[in-house]
Amino acid sequence: MSEHLWRVLSLQDHNTRVVIFGTAILGFAAGLVGCLTLLRRRALVGDALAHAALPGIAGAFLVATALGYDGKSLPLLLAGATVSGLFGIVSILLIRRMTRIKEDAALGIVLSVFFGLGVAMLGIVTQMNRGNAAGLESFIYGKTATMTESDARLIATASALCVLVCIALLKELKLLCFDEAFAGARGYPVVLLDIVLMSVVVVVTIVGLQAVGLVLVIALLVIPAASARFWTDRLVVMMVIASLLGMTGSFVGAAVSAMLPRLPSGAMIVLAAGLGFLVSFLIGTQRGVLVRFWRRRQLNESIDHQHLLRELYEIFEHDPDRVSVPYEELLERRSWSRKRLRRMLEQASRNGWITENVSKMEFALTDRGETEAKRLTRRHRLWELYLIRYADIAPQRVDRDADAIEHVLEPEIVAELETLLDKELGKTRMPDDPHAGGVGS
Amino acid sequence: MMGFDWNWQLDGWIVAAGMLCAVASSLLGCFLLLRRMSLLGDAISHAVLPGLAGAFLISGSRSSVWMFVGAVIVGVLTALLSDFIHHRGQVDEGASMGVVFTTLFASGLLMIVVAADRVDLDPGCVLYGAIEQTPLDKWEVPGLPFAVPRVVVVLSIVTLVNALFVGLFFKELKISTFDAALATASGFSANLIHYVLMTLVAITAVACFESVGNILVVAMLIVPPATAYLLTNRLRTMVILSCLIAAVSAWGGHVMAIVVPSWFGFRSTTTAGMMSVATGVAFMVAFLFAPQQGFLPRWVRQQWLRWTILADDVLTLLYRIEESAREVGGHPATAPGSAFAVTAAPLAQTVPWVAETLLTNRLAVKWAMRYLTWRGRVRPVSAKDGGADSGPAEGGGEARLPVLTEVGRREAETIVRSHRLWEQYLVTKVDVAEERLHAKADRLEHFTDREMQDQLDEQTDSPSIDPHGRPIPNPDQP
Amino acid sequence: MDPIALSVDDLTVAYHRKPVIWDVEFDIPQGKLVGIVGPNGAGKSTLLKAIMDLIPRASGRVEVFGKPYHQSLHRVGYVPQRESVDWDFPVDALDVVTMGLYRRVGWCLPIRKKHRDAAREALARVGIADLAHRQISQLSGGQQQRTFLARALVQDADLYLMDEPLAAVDAATEAAIVELLKQMQADGKTAVVIHHDLQSVPDYFDHVVLLNMRVVATGRTQDVFTNENLQKTYGGRLTLLDEATEAMRRRERGI
Structure with a gap:
């Protein structure tokens, strides 16, 4: 054999x-x-x-x-x-x-x-x-x-x-x-x-x-073409991948059928290509289903934890003397369901961002959590400011999930935004929440 | 009766089977066509191969019930998988279908080969079917005095189910096909309807190809609905028409299968193939002659439009010549500000000159003039008119232009009025550059009715002269 | 205070890595004509679709007349963008309008005369009764939009969500649609309309939501539709145009 x-x-x-x-x-x-x-x-x-x-x-x-x-x-x-x-x-x-x-x-x-x-x-x-x-x-x-x-x-x-x-x-x-x-x-x-x-x-x-x-x-x-689409968003790359996939599929199929001559080679080639499609469909790096599912989850989780930390940060910012926040108060601040908030809090606690009391009904930020919350809040407010300042072009550029605003915007613009923040707030670099000013309603 | 060998016992049943398959398929095909899923029938009928083989391997029998169930399951699976890949993987609909059915077909081939010693399945039979063998396998249907081929019984049931489905859920099919979001919002789950439709397509495809071959199902799912789509603008009419076309094609196809080869000295050929060719013929006829969508009627309409525009242009040109002759007392060649100022007076206002001015050929102009004469808009210059009537045309005896009749003059005035009103409108309201003015107004003048003219008049404050300084005629106030 | 027709709370929608709208929060009282205004890419259509559960949301809560959307589905009428359907579909204008009634007709039952009459009446209300039997591809853009509007009318919903009904229609259609919106308002309906033409906002709507990925401002038009807020929504480039508009408006009102 x-x-x-x-x-x-x-x-x-x-x-x-x-x-x-x-x-x-x-x-x-x-x-x-x-x-x-x-x-x-x-x-x-x-x-x-x-x-x-x-x-x-x-x-x-x-x-x-x-x-x-x-x-x-x-x-x-x-x-x-x-x-x-x-x-x-x-x-x-x-x-x-x-x-x-x-x-x-x-x-x-x-x-x-x-x-x-x-x-x-x-x-x-x-x-x-x-x-x-x-x-x-x-x-x-x-x-x-x-x-x-x-x-x-x-x-x-x-x-x-x-x-x-x-x-x-x-x-x-x-x-x-x-x-x-x-x-x-x-x-x-x-x-x-x-x-x-x-x-x-x-x-x-x-x-x-x-x-x-x-x-x-x-x-x-x-x-092969449909499979290649899962791996890339660029035409030339896609063509190269599709050609290689087509070639590999044909090679594997023909080889298998040469080894087991009872199997029809045409069918084996298609099945080999089909296998390639299945793999691409699942784990293709650009559009693969698993990758997209995982990304979606990551995104939702990161949005959740950003919301939570910012919420906590704003509560403590508003009232610096407070030590902790009760669960019920957090629940009221946003549209979270009980289960979801509970899960988010557990996750944050595992990350070492928050501490909780014995009954798990009162929460406070740890030092690490505070740094993280500060960073997120600053980023959030910079983006909000950017949206207001450059409203006409902002929607195309805002990428709130970028680790730092500096990765997306030119340094001059970031500097300008920071000056604006400083001007409004002085040294803390944390302006009042733009929403809190209550424009409109 | 028909001049060839026709046996009702045999051919009658074959045609009946073909017609039933045709009607059952095209009923559903209309909705597939409008959902842009026409190729689903093709995909399903290829993909069922593993279903047939699998059913055999599992049940160990060639009982048609098992085969049927297996094929339908795989058929529905094809639709589901294609959908899944299309939505989850964001793959083009056609491509996802292609991926699914080819892979399934290949695995079917593989299963057949692997189990070759146990399965006696001929892939060829799946593709072409054996409609000719329809009359051989008959059932006694209780209540009927004669035996009916099994295939006809099965296909009748399928046709009935499809007809009931389309009849009862016509409204739901319509709304979910046209606007799925609205359907879902109205409480008719577009998804549910979609999957029921897919299941029926799978059942129909399997039932048909088992008896008449997949090529016929595919053709009947697509071609008659497409033909009907060219003929009507109403969904209900489209469904009924496509059934009729399908049935007639099935009949015609069988006749063709017997007759056409005999011209070349052969015996009859594959009926299923000829039936799909017959649908193709029907489509071609609709493609060429459909009253609204057809190629020829559209071409004729276009030509007619061009012709009437040319006639209008000739009429107005005559009017303008007359007008400028009036202005300067018979010497239009020097008429100031006229777009049609002609320098070479003797050559002017002959047929060749008209043809050149209107950017067309002499023949067309001559015919247009004959047409206008026939309609009483112009009359030829008779000898007694001499040179006095249309003075400038002294250039060439036989090439002299006709003159306007009273009716013709009034019609020409209306068109010229539209033209100049448009020019005025375009200058004052739309701000069109001067050099493009004339060309634009030239198009618009032919599509301006009385009502629009009045609106134009009103919006441009009833001007009496156009931007070039020429008067705007008003037939109502001579 | 009027009862709340539509309440959006903490709504965030994200595609891939990019959030399209975030932390959107507003309440719309019943019986208002609401304009949603914002620059291109500000997430206006996304907002409507997220309200109707047509796209998944990362977080947030939407309530229509105090209930989740799917429970008050029958009280909501949606007018999609014109491009969203196949206008070559073999139906006539009356058929399209009748589709708005299918829910009331129910499964399997045929359309009866009273339904067709209701549809005709709706077509008459939008001013194209004479085009009832025209195939839809033979209607002009404005007439197609009116057909969609008539379809929403026969649904007899209480809250209408409209995606750019005034985009690329002729002046007469625009006037007719606005007139209709006012009539609907007089009947106690609420309409949320995505709108792109800033100049006409104060004339058409009594309530606005200024949206640029998040809500810049929301409230009564005269309070919220200010130069400052517009600048926050649209950015600096618009100021000039805006000042001109403001000046025009002031002069018209004789201030």
Whole structure:
């Protein structure tokens, strides 16, 4: 077993090498292109085009056979697929531009009608000559395991072409995906760019079609791109990650299927990519669910403890002679529920910010707590002052969760705000609460 | 009767199955379309593969009940998972669907392969279905004198359930599709309706593809509703229309499946495929000819508008020539302040000159003049009019311009009045730069009715001359 | 003192790391026309959505007529921003207005004539009765806004939350909507309206909430809508414009 594993991983078999190489390149290109279609909100365009290719394949076969050529010649079939794929694109664009039908339905119409046509034509193909036609089925389910060297070379060439186009037109395509109207207004040929992007998708789809099959090529276009989105907010980074994910997924899937030849490689590739998606979905550093959940919790907790400490600080500031604050009084000051306040107090006590009496009904700030509360209150009041002073630009810049106001604002502005605070209050640097002045009601 | 081999016992049932599937799907499809979830049917029908395989592996039987339950569960799961990923992961709706259904499909393939020795499931059967075999498996339905194919019974039930759902909850479906927040605020949980709809879509997809193949379900979920959407502005009409279109396409598709291949000397082909092609044909017809949304009617409307604008322009140009001739006693070539001052007098006011002034071609101008003559707005210069009537046109015998009739003059006055009032309005109220004034007013004058004209008149304090110093005619006070 | 229609207490909403609004606190007495005013990004729409539980809040309490929002849901009418729905939807103006009545009609039951009549009446009140059967995409921006307003009217709520109903509408629509708001007020309704045009605030609203991430000031318009508070809300850049407005207002009143 381990010997077998080693043989696969070290790519000793020629056949394994071809398959892994071919699918990995395909995964790379599909991941890259997928990013653009995903951001164009057209993630399933590959779905539609993969289906739309079928009548072309069947048609090319029919015509070639009728004219007496070899109907199963690959370049011919791919040419047919490309032609009908391009027809599919034009139909999608026409429906989108000429009617009020939305993107998803336009894709669905092209997908189902073209595929229906393809199926109907296949029905005829099967009548022509049974032995001959059997190969066409492989376009639907793929034939990864039997990929030949020339197939792999074709995939490599086509993929390289797509990658080059995407990189060369990166700037323009980015604009197209981000803001079509703006791109149009700036004089970019939007329709042409759209067609270029979709043509790239067609090429990837069609070379993928015969490698991994109809449904699975969709997966390669969609899954790596969607996974990459969890890790980054930048397009270029996203494209790199998606390409690598696509490549890794293909590699792992193909390798597993090479080790256990009973497992269909196409399905294994998709499952590997799906696993990658699951991991990204959960722990992606930018948008991963767990990360976001954890961040949300952190944020709520930090807001809670800021509120609590500021509240305590203001109580003691108002009446410096007080020693402690009773629980009931705290409860009344804000909209806290009993349970929540209790939890917050326990947390603060664990942090060493407050002390409590034996009955846990009276609370006071410790020295550490006072320093922290002072810091928070100062920050809060500086921000409030900033909002008033620079109300017009403030909403974009206020980041109350930044550890220190200095991290967000220029030193001059902070200095100015502090002078203002000093002026109003003298040495303590703690002005009256701006709310306490009672503007309005 | 139809000129080809049609057997009611066989073809009748096939068409019936196709129609039932079509109606059941397009009933729900309308709401999927409006919720922008059209591709869900596609996703579900691919994704059910593991449900079928799983049901088999667990129950160990090929009983269709188990398969059905397994497929429906996975179908609903597809919708739920896509939703979950879309909302929780902030992934584009299409992409989340793509991730879910491809992964499920792959795991289904895997399960089939792993259990190949025990499962006899052909993925091909899932994709294309076997509508042609409909009549072979019949049930005796109590109360009916003849045996009914099992598929037809199942699909009838599904259609009935869908129709009841849409009929009873039409209002709720409408509001939750249009404005989910309002629906929830009104006490109709948009989520609840959403999930019931998803469940029904899953049930329909499974019931249909088991008998007629997934390609037909997908087509019927999307294409007939989209066709109906192009034809009407009312939701109720849209639902009814899409059912009709779906049913007719199903019929037509089967006929096509028999007829079309015979033209090329083949036997009939896959009915399900042809049925979806038939929906595509229906869509294309609507795309081209739908009264409001259709491509051709819109094109014709546009051309008609351009044509009437051109005719109006020719009319007003004639009026202006007449006007400037009046001003300077027959020598418009030197008329001061006229935007149409013409330097080369002999060439002026011939058809080529009009065409150039209006930035169009001679043919169009000639036709516009013929149209105006036909409508009695202008009449050709007859010999007895001589040069006296429209003096300036001495340049070219046959190219001489026609003159305005009384009706035509009044109509031209109205348009010129709109034009100049607009110029006045744009200068005084909107502060448009002088050089853009004429072009702007030129557009607006064609869309100004009487009421608007009066408003303009009022707002510009009833001026008698426009910003260029030309009089503003008033047909009411000649 | 009038009873309180809407009471917001200690409301904080945060997206990601950034708080959008914090410590928002105000009470709105019943029967007032309230304008929520503040610069872009001040969290006005967020405030409305947080009041209606449409987005999660980090802390805070909202009470509508003395009860939590979900218990007095039926007494609240919401007029969303115009862009929030698909105007290509195959329904006509009357249908949209009728949607406001669905709650009263109840599950499964069909719309009856009296409902349609009520909807027609609402359309008439907003002045577009003749457009009842127009498909909604064929309505102008102002007419679409009026349709939304009519839908809120038939809901017969006691508290209306409106997100920029006066944004990008023509002058006639603006006048009609304001007239309607005053009528609603006369009927004892409360309306909380997000508004962007400072000049018209004193004319339209008798109560304002000045919002810039937190409440700068809230209260009766004549007390609160002062130059000083506006400056605190909008910052220095606005002062000039503001002084001009103030001058205009004073001259109009003949002071």
